[in-house]
Every structure is written in structure tokens, then in C-alpha cells.
Amino acid sequence: MDLNYYVEFARTAERGKFDTIFLADELYVWDRFTSGIEHSSNVRPEPFVLLGAIAAVTRHIGLAATLSTTYNEPYHVARKLATLDHLSNGRAAWNLVTSASDEEARNFGRDRNLDHAIRYERAREFVDVARGLWDSWDDDALLCDKQSGYFADASKLHTLYHQGKHFTVRGPLNIARPPQGYPVLFQAGASPAGRDLAAATADAVFTIAGSLAQAQEFYADVKRRARGYGREPNDVKVLPMLVPVIGVTEQQARDHAEELVALTPQRLALDHLSHYLEIDLSARDLDEPLDFQADVNVTNQSKSIYARLAAIASDRSVTLRDLYRRMFLDRVQIGTPEQLADYMQERFDGEGADGFVVFPAAMPDGLTDFVDLVVPELQKRALFRTEYTTDTLRGHLGLAWPPSSYVKADSARIVSAHPTRGCLM
Amino acid sequence: MDLNYYVEFARTAERGKFDTIFLADELYVWDRFTSGIEHSSNVRPEPFVLLGAIAAVTRHIGLAATLSTTYNEPYHVARKLATLDHLSNGRAAWNLVTSASDEEARNFGRDRNLDHAIRYERAREFVDVARGLWDSWDDDALLCDKQSGYFADASKLHTLYHQGKHFTVRGPLNIARPPQGYPVLFQAGASPAGRDLAAATADAVFTIAGSLAQAQEFYADVKRRARGYGREPNDVKVLPMLVPVIGVTEQQARDHAEELVALTPQRLALDHLSHYLEIDLSARDLDEPLDFQADVNVTNQSKSIYARLAAIASDRSVTLRDLYRRMFLDRVQIGTPEQLADYMQERFDGEGADGFVVFPAAMPDGLTDFVDLVVPELQKRALFRTEYTTDTLRGHLGLAWPPSSYVKADSARIVSAHPTRGCLM
Numbered sequence: 001m002d003l004n005y006y007v008e009f010a011r012t013a014e015r016g017k018f019d020t021i022f023l024a025d026e027l028y029v030w031d032r033f034t035s036g037i038e039h040s041s042n043v044r045p046e047p048f049v050l051l052g053a054i055a056a057v058t059r060h061i062g063l064a065a066t067l068s069t070t071y072n073e074p075y076h077v078a079r080k081l082a083t084l085d086h087l088s089n090g091r092a093a094w095n096l097v098t099s100a101s102d103e104e105a106r107n108f109g110r111d112r113n114l115d116h117a118i119r120y121e122r123a124r125e126f127v128d129v130a131r132g133l134w135d136s137w138d139d140d141a142l143l144c145d146k147q148s149g150y151f152a153d154a155s156k157l158h159t160l161y162h163q164g165k166h167f168t169v170r171g172p173l174n175i176a177r178p179p180q181g182y183p184v185l186f187q188a189g190a191s192p193a194g195r196d197l198a199a200a201t202a203d204a205v206f207t208i209a210g211s212l213a214q215a216q217e218f219y220a221d222v223k224r225r226a227r228g229y230g231r232e233p234n235d236v237k238v239l240p241m242l243v244p245v246i247g248v249t250e251q252q253a254r255d256h257a258e259e260l261v262a263l264t265p266q267r268l269a270l271d272h273l274s275h276y277l278e279i280d281l282s283a284r285d286l287d288e289p290l291d292f293q294a295d296v297n298v299t300n301q302s303k304s305i306y307a308r309l310a311a312i313a314s315d316r317s318v319t320l321r322d323l324y325r326r327m328f329l330d331r332v333q334i335g336t337p338e339q340l341a342d343y344m345q346e347r348f349d350g351e352g353a354d355g356f357v358v359f360p361a362a363m364p365d366g367l368t369d370f371v372d373l374v375v376p377e378l379q380k381r382a383l384f385r386t387e388y389t390t391d392t393l394r395g396h397l398g399l400a401w402p403p404s405s406y407v408k409a410d411s412a413r414i415v416s417a418h419p420t421r422g423c424l425m
Numbered sequence: 426m427d428l429n430y431y432v433e434f435a436r437t438a439e440r441g442k443f444d445t446i447f448l449a450d451e452l453y454v455w456d457r458f459t460s461g462i463e464h465s466s467n468v469r470p471e472p473f474v475l476l477g478a479i480a481a482v483t484r485h486i487g488l489a490a491t492l493s494t495t496y497n498e499p500y501h502v503a504r505k506l507a508t509l510d511h512l513s514n515g516r517a518a519w520n521l522v523t524s525a526s527d528e529e530a531r532n533f534g535r536d537r538n539l540d541h542a543i544r545y546e547r548a549r550e551f552v553d554v555a556r557g558l559w560d561s562w563d564d565d566a567l568l569c570d571k572q573s574g575y576f577a578d579a580s581k582l583h584t585l586y587h588q589g590k591h592f593t594v595r596g597p598l599n600i601a602r603p604p605q606g607y608p609v610l611f612q613a614g615a616s617p618a619g620r621d622l623a624a625a626t627a628d629a630v631f632t633i634a635g636s637l638a639q640a641q642e643f644y645a646d647v648k649r650r651a652r653g654y655g656r657e658p659n660d661v662k663v664l665p666m667l668v669p670v671i672g673v674t675e676q677q678a679r680d681h682a683e684e685l686v687a688l689t690p691q692r693l694a695l696d697h698l699s700h701y702l703e704i705d706l707s708a709r710d711l712d713e714p715l716d717f718q719a720d721v722n723v724t725n726q727s728k729s730i731y732a733r734l735a736a737i738a739s740d741r742s743v744t745l746r747d748l749y750r751r752m753f754l755d756r757v758q759i760g761t762p763e764q765l766a767d768y769m770q771e772r773f774d775g776e777g778a779d780g781f782v783v784f785p786a787a788m789p790d791g792l793t794d795f796v797d798l799v800v801p802e803l804q805k806r807a808l809f810r811t812e813y814t815t816d817t818l819r820g821h822l823g824l825a826w827p828p829s830s831y832v833k834a835d836s837a838r839i840v841s842a843h844p845t846r847g848c849l850m
Contacts, residue, residue: 001511001601003481027500029561029582029597037579043562043600046501046508052477053512056428071498075452075532076471083471086426087478106595107500136454137468149690154462157454170531172454175468176426265574 001045003053009364010054013061016371017385019396020062020093021054022186022357023047027071028103033271033282040268048080055088062393064093064186070119071099071108074129078173082134085178090392093184095206096197098123120193122166127185127201129167132160134182135404136172158406180394181402186239190218199225203399204237206357208308209333215240215352237397240347242356243332244340246369253334260361261328269324276305286321332361337373345383355397426470428478434789435479438486441796442810444821445487445518446479447611447782448472452496453528458696458707465693473505480513487818489518489611495544496524496533499554503598507559510603515817518609520631521622523548545618547591552610552626554592557585559607560829561597583831605819606827611664615643615729624650628824629662631782633729634758640665640777662822665772667781668757669765671794678759685786686753694749701730711746757786762798770808780822 013021025047030036047065055063063084067077077094085092098119099105105113114122141156160171187198188206198205199222207218218240223233245260247253266286274281284290290313312318312326333343347353360366378384390396438446450472455461472490480488488509492502502519510517523544524530530538539547566581585596612623613631623630624647632643643665648658670685672678691711699706709715715738737743737751758768772778785791803809815821 003512007481026599027504029599031582031584031597034579037577037582038575041576043567045511045600046473046504048471048474049477049505049508050512052474053481056432056478056481072501073496073533076497076501079452079471080474083474086470087428087475103595106593108498109593142468149464149688149693151464151466152462154459157456157462159456168531168534170528172456174451174454175470263574268574 001043003050005364006045006050006054007057009367010058010061012364012367012371014058016367016375017388018061018358019355020064020091020184020393022093022095023050023065024095025066026101026104027068027099028101028107030101030103030275032103032275035265035267035271036275038268039265048084051084051092052087055084055091058088060091060388060391060396062091062093062184062396063088064095064184064393066095066097068097068099068104069123069126070114071104072126074126074167074169075133075173077126078130078133079175081130081183082173082175082178085180085183086176090179090394092178092180093186093203093393095186095188096123096127096202097188116191117193120189120197124197124201125164125166129160129162129164129169131182131405132162133169133171133173134178135406136160137176138404138406139177139181142176177404180392181404184393184397184399195222195225198222199231199236200229202236203394204239204354204397207238207240208305209240209242209331212346212350212352215347216350219352219354235399237354237399238352239355239357240353241331241359242340242344243359243361244366244370244374245332245334245361246340246366246373247334247336248373250334250336250339253336253339257329257332257334257361260332261325264324264328266321270320273309273320273324273327276309281320284320287319289317290320290323291316337377340374341377341381341383344378345381348383426468428475430789431470431475431479432482434792435483435486437789437792437796439483441792441800442813443486443783444780445489445516445609445818447518447520448475448490449520450491450493451526451529452493452524453526453532455526455528455700457528457700460690460692460696461700463693464690473509476509476517477512480509480516483513485516485813485816485821487516487518487609487821488513489520489609489818491520491522493522493524493529494548494551495539496529497551499551499592499594500558500598502551503555503558504600506555506608507598507600507603510605510608511601515604515819517603517605518611518628518818520611520613521548521552521627522613541616542618545614545622549622549626550589550591554585554587554589554594556607556830557587558594558596558598559603560831561585562601563829563831564602564606567601602829605817606829609818609822609824620647620650623647624656624661625654627661628819629664629779629822632663632665633733634665634667634756637771637775637777640772641775644777644779660824662779662824663777664780664782665778666756666784667765667769668784668786669791669795669799670757670759670786671765671791671798672759672761675759675761675764678761678764682754682757682759682786685757686750689749689753691746695745698734698745698749698752701734706745709745712744714742715745715748716741762802765799766802766806766808769803770806773808 010021029042030040051063051065081092081094099113102112136158138156142152143150157172160169162169184203185201186204186206187202189195189198190207205222219238222236222238226233226236245253245257247256270281270286309327313323333340344356358370375384379386394401435446454467455465476488476490506517506519524538527537561583563581567577568575582597585594587594609628610626611629611631612627614620614623615632630647644663647661647663651658651661670678670682672681695706695711734752738748758765769781783795800809804811819826
């Protein structure tokens with residue numbers, strides 16, 4: 001709850017020349033199991049108020065957080081992101097999620113979460129509405145002319161009049177077009193519907209690490225789907241998750257990983273498995289083998305995590321205790337700075353990744369270690385920047401600046417990157 | 426759109442030892458008239474992202490902004506305010522409004538705004554839900570004990586299970602109880618329903634200035650209504666609006682006021698009147714007398730502004746041009762620093778005000794002048810602090826810290842003011 005903690009985190013990432021920080025978010029307390037309350041960090045700041053604070057004390061780093069399209073209104077979301085983009089001079093991003101838990105539904109007047117297909121349909125319409133709202137004011141609509149008393153050119157204001165299946169939003173949005181045109185859109189869908197939504201709309205897609213072959217399959221598939229939507233492969237960055245556990249020697253790194261597993265209270269491990277598998281395992285013995293029948297179609301939770309657990313559990317000799325440990329170890333990348341750089345380089349070169357979402361297994365040391373040990377190794381190999389060369393998150397990520405949908409293609413060249421800056425009211 | 430502008434504003438107010446800054450907000454573009462687009466500052470940052478940024482670069486000043494209970498969900502609002510309260514170490518406040526414009530409805534899937542009575546009913550339930558959510562975690566619920574792995578004491582987490590007419594919210598809220606217990610609640614209702622809601626729930630109520638007699642009537646009425654809800658008169662501060670126009674001499678102040686009126690584009694003045702009176706005046710001549718039939722019951726706009734205009738227009742010789750000018754001059758307080766201090770002192774002493782919402786007629790000079798000229802005069806008279814003596818907005822305002830509804834009265838004394846500080850995750 002302490003701002004200083006997050007400021008330190010953001011400054012460390014900025015020192016490491018990261019493209020962005022990213023704050024995951026959920027709209028509920030994971031209280032399905034008592035252990036979730038007792039052992040999980042179940043409280044977290046609302047991320048956009050927090051990112052506002054971080055914007056004020058950082059200069060280059062991107063500012064991203066999760067937003068649910070199922071439990072938000074597009075007008076609020078578009079405005080919040082545009083605000084962060086203005087206050088940070090073009091560093092805002094959102095990670096679109098459709099929410100996976102019934103717990104979230106119950107905080108917003110519903111009994112159960114919406115079905116998977118409906119959530120993704122709603123998400124796509126949500127993105128359309130948000131972008132439509134961001135285009136409300138042309139980039140040069142605000143005149144702020146004290147002499148004439150003209151604040152804006154009324155001919156450069158556009159009313160959306162959106163009437164869709166899920167939303168009716170008149171517009172216009174009451175904030176100028178964001179410096180980035182549209183704030184950067186991240187997504188993490190792994191299901192076919194999720195990949196499709198990302199290919200159609202996202203600037204970058206998060207994914208679990210998996211094997212090199214799996215990463216390559218995902219990478220190629222997302223780029224192919226993007227082409228199907230008339231986009232260039234480079235318009236959608238693929239960013240696998242990387243959970244580094246770093247040691248000066250490989251043995252030190254392995255010892256550190258086992259230490260982290262051992263620190264998990266065992267009841268919490270069991271309840272985590274119950275949650276993801278949607279089976280009550282509380283009466284089971286940790287050391288008995290889990291005879292697990294996987295059917296990915298029955299879960300309304302994250303399909304990718306479910307499939308991953310099912311794959312591990314297909315070895316029938318695995319115990320519950322093993323399953324949790326292997327799930328943990330399976331998600332982390334253990335090694336020396338050189339080994340981690342090797343791992344990343346292999347995926348860059350092999351078209352398995354455009355970048356990585358670095359998710360330290362422990363904070364804040366995991367990030368500090370990565371910045372101090374792995375980043376220099378990547379820089380030595382010319383795989384990573386040594387200084388920021390652009391001012392916006394789109395710039396850092398090598399993404400094009402999107403002109404407004406109201407601007408004709410042949411006049412797009414006259415639109416500069418930050419037309420609204422310097423207009424002080 | 427520039428963060429520096431707002432930071433400068435907040436720092437000036439903090440230099441002047443103000444209790445709080447306050448950002449008014451609306452959820453639409455005032456585009457009913459073209460002049461509204463051309464001459465009004467129709468764009469504004471989402472206030473809570475902005476207040477997050479300001480929290481990071483200020484230390485004492487309160488951070489308040491408007492939130493509509495008609496177009497928001499209590500879970501989001503409670504979380505956003507709790508976050509700001511944590512990040513600012515107890516300086517967050519909200520100004521509850523029920524929204525007055527159909528334009529806002531149309532950005533959230535409705536054709537028209539809800540009726541006045543329903544809006545206030547919903548607002549009261551909204552406050553109940555928000556406070557219930559803020560009490561989710563007892564003040565000492567978070568243990569953050571690294572040794573044992575215990576994050577929280579599960580017996581100190583409370584689930585709300587709210588089922589009301591307007592909201593169904595299970596809870597708990599996924600953020601610790603705010604340092605202030607409940608962030609400070611401002612309201613501005615002037616109608617009987619508005620006064621009643623304020624008396625029942627608000628920590629402070631904004632009101633228009635009016636005459637001394639009107640201010641005293643309002644002051645006494647709000648305190649009397651508060652008593653009716655079992656509250657102490659001092660639990661609800663009454664804060665009339667003060668729009669100072671300051672000059673070193675009285676003539677200089679008067680000239681400045683006329684200059685400000687003259688700066689209003691005439692078409693904008695006319696359209697403002699059309700908006701508040703809900704009559705299309707666009708075809709009328711500015712200099713013709715307005716034959717105006719007031720019926721405060723027919724308006725769904727702000728009843729207080731409507732009544733005020735009706736009172737001025739009851740003089741049948743008034744022209745539209747006069748009406749706007751008199752509406753402006755009627756709302757401002759013109760004078761030297763001594764005269765403004767006299768005005769404020771008279772209302773302090775006469776039980777017409779516990780404090781003032783200072784709303785400079787022009788920014789940023791109006792605020793700078795007030796801080797440099799009027800504040801020292803008030804300090805000389807011992808009417809205003811010379812240094813901050815507390816760290817929270819509740820402290821500045823002399824409001825008691827509210828214990829959680831789950832804490833029994835007899836154990837309330839053991840609850841300290843900032844029990845969750847220092848718990849660093």
C-alpha cells in the first residue's frame with residue numbers, strides 16, 4: 001500500500017531501460033479458500049491511480065495495467081487511459097482481460113461470470129468503442145486561443161453514436177486525443193478466441209513461456225492471424241512470460257528456486273490447485289497421486305493454465321505436492337545471467353519472441369538482479385537498448401503511431417506525434 | 426492536459442495551507458450548443474489518475490474530486506478512493522454528485538438521466554456500499570509476517586453480501602481499510618433531497634454563497650438535519666463557495682470583474698442561459714427583456730442554479746445580456762484582501778460557514794493572488810492556520826476518524842490512526 005515501494009520498482013525498471021512496467025489486476029479477493037486470505041497478497045492498489053503517481057516521478061518507462069472489459073464501461077476506460085497517456089506524455093498502456101472468476105461477477109451485480117464466447121465478443125466491441133472515443137477530437141482540434149476566445153475548432157470534434165450489441169455510447173469523449181493516438185493495447189489470450197481478438201486488435205500479446213517449439217507455434221499463429229485482419233506481422237508483438245530465477249552459478253540459481261517453492265505454505269499450494277482445476281482437493285492427501293481427468297472444455301477459468309496442469313498431471317505417478325512444485329518450476333527459468341541471455345536470444349533468433357514479460361519470482365530482489373545482471377549481458381550482445389531513444393511507449397516498442405479514423409489516408413502525413421502538447425489551459 | 430499545470434496548482438494551494446484541492450468533473454462534452462464546443466474548456470483529465478500524480482509530489486494537501494454515483498459502480502469507486510487514500514497517506518476525498526445532465530446518461534447506455542428522487546436514493550445506497558466495502562479488512566487485519574508466511578488474519582476479513590434496491594455487491598474489497606477509515610465525503614446538494622443526503626452521510630457540504638441570511642439558513646438547516654440523523658453539528662462542515670476577484674484597491678477589483686465578464690464570448694453567455702433555463706434562447710436578441718416564468722419543479726438540471734436565475738429574472742426589465750452579467754457578478758466576491766477577509770470573517774462569526782470552497786474566477790492568477798494576498802490577512806486575524814498541524818485531510822478539517830462498523834464501540838479506543846502503514850509487501 002506504500003507508494004514508495006512502487007516508485008522504487010518503477011525506477012529500477014527504468015534504470016534497466018525496460019519498455020514498460022505492467023501491473024496485473026483483479027476485481028475481487030481470492031477468498032474461495034481460507035488459505036487464500038491467509039497466505040496470498042489479496043489486496044492491491046487500483047492500478048491507474050497508482051500509475052498516475054508513478055507517471056509523476058518517471059520519465060521514459062511505459063505504464064501498463066490490467067483492465068477488465070467485462071466489468072467496466074468503455075467511456076470510463078477510454079478516459080482513464082487517455083488521461084494517463086497525456087499526463088505521462090505518451091506512455092500509457094492497457095492489458096485487456098475479459099475476467100475469469102465468478103468472484104468478480106459477484107462484486108458487480110451478477111451471480112456468475114459471462115460465458116467465454118460472450119466475454120470475447122464484448123471485448124472486441126469494447127475496443128471499437130474505446131478507439132472511437134479516443135478519436136473524438138482530431139489531433140489539432142484544440143486551439144486554446146486566448147485572443148479570440150476559441151478553445152476548439154467545432155468541425156474537428158466527432159460524435160461516436162455507437163449502438164452495438166453490448167454498448168450504447170454517444171460520445172464525444174471529454175479529453176483530447178491521446179499523444180499515442182491510441183494507448184498501447186496488450187492482451188494475453190491463449191484460447192482460439194483470445195488469439196483472434198489479439199490478432200485483430202492488440203499491439204502486443206502476452207503468453208506463457210512453454211517450449212521453444214510451442215513459442216514458435218504461438219508466434220507464427222498470432223502473426224498469421226494478424227495478417228488475416230489486414231495487419232503487418234510487426235504490428236503485433238509477441239511477448240512470452242519470463243520468470244527468471246537468477247544465480248551467479250547454476251547451482252545457486254537452482255537452490256534459490258527450491259527455496260522459493262519451499263516458502264509456499266502447503267495448504268496454499270493445495271488450494272491453488274483446487275482453484276485452477278475446479279476440483280475441491282481440500283480433503284486429499286498432499287502425497288497421494290492425483291488421478292486427474294482433463295477436459296479443457298469444461299473450465300470457465302483460464303484455459304491455458306488448466307491445459308498446462310493437465311499436461312503435467314498426465315503422468316499418473318505425480319502427487320499433488322509434486323504437481324505444485326512442478327507447476328512452479330515449469331513456469332520459471334533458472335540460470336546464470338549468461339544462461340538467461342542464451343534462453344532469450346534463442347527465442348529472439350528463432351522467432352519465438354519479440355520481447356519478454358519479465359515477472360520476477362520474488363520482489364523486489366528478482367527485478368534488481370535482472371537489471372543488474374541480465375540486462376548488461378543482453379546489452380553486451382546488442383540484444384537490448386543501452387539508452388532510451390524515444391519518448392513514448394509506442395516508440396520503445398517500435399509500433400507505428402495510429403492516425404485518427406477520421407483522418408483520410410492521404411493527409412495522415414501532416415499529423416505530428418504530439419499535436420496536443422503545449423496547449424495549456 | 427499538462428501535468429505540470431496541475432502540479433503547480435496543487436503546490437500553490439499547499440503553499441497557501443489549504444485543506445484540499447478539489448477537481449470538479451463531468452462525464453460528457455457540453456456540446457448541446459456549438460458555442461459550448463468552441464468556447465468552453467470541454468476536456469479534462471480523469472481526476473483520480475491526476476490526483477494519483479499529484480499525491481506523488483505533494484505532502485499535506487487534501488486530494489478531492491467529483492464522482493457520480495449514477496454512472497459508477499461502488500466497487501470501483503471504493504477501490505479508487507481507498508487507493509488514493511493509501512498512496513497519499515490519508516488525504517483522499519470524494520465529492521459525491523448524482524449527475525444532472527442527459528448528456529452523461531447517453532455515454533452509459535441510457536437515453537435520459539435518472540429522475541432526481543431515484544438518483545438520491547441510489548446515492549445513499551452507494552455510500553452505504555462504499556463504506557461497507559472500506560470496512561472489509563479490519564485496520565489490523567494485514568499481518569505481512571514473512572516468517573510465518575501469514576499475510577492476513579482471516580478472522581479480520583468481512584464479506585459485505587450487500588443486496589439492495591440498486592446494487593448487489595458481495596465484497597470483500599481487495600484493498601486494506603483506508604488510513605482515514607473512510608475518505609472524506611463532500612456533497613453539494615441544495616434541494617431538500619440533497620440537504621438530507623448530506624446531513625445523513627457527508628463530512629462537508631458545498632453550497633453557493635448567497636446572502637448572509639441565506640448562508641445562515643442553510644448552515645442551521647444542515648446542522649439540524651444532521652442532528653436528526655444522530656450526528657453532531659460539527660460532523661458536517663458547511664463550506665460555501667467563494668469566487669474571489671481581488672484587487673489592491675476596490676476599484677481595481679471592480680475593473681477586473683468587469684474585464685472577466687467582457688471576456689465571455691456573447692454567444693457562449695446566451696447558450697449558458699439556455700442550458701440552465703432549459704429554454705432555447707438562440708433566436709432571441711441579447712438585449713431584449715427576458716419574460717421568464719420560473720417553475721423550479723420542472724427542471725431536471727441543478728435546482729439551485731435555476732432558482733438563482735429565476736430570482737434575478739423576476740425583475741422584468743432585465744435583458745438576457747444583463748442576466749448573464751448579473752449571474753456572473755452575483756457569484757463572485759469583489760474586493761481588497763481586507764474586504765474579502767471581512768466577508769469571510771462575518772460568515773465564520775455569524776454561523777454561515779465553517780470554511781470556504783475558493784473557486785478563482787481565472788486560473789492560475791486567481792489562486793496565486795488569493796494565496797499571496799488574502800491568506801496572510803486571514804492568518805493575521807488568526808482565522809487560518811500558518812502551518813499544517815496534521816497529516817490527513819480529516820485532521821485538517823477537524824473531523825473524527827471513523828472506526829470500522831465491525832469494531833465494537835468499547836474497543837474503538839485501541840485503534841490507531843494509521844494501523845496499516847509500514848506494511849510493505
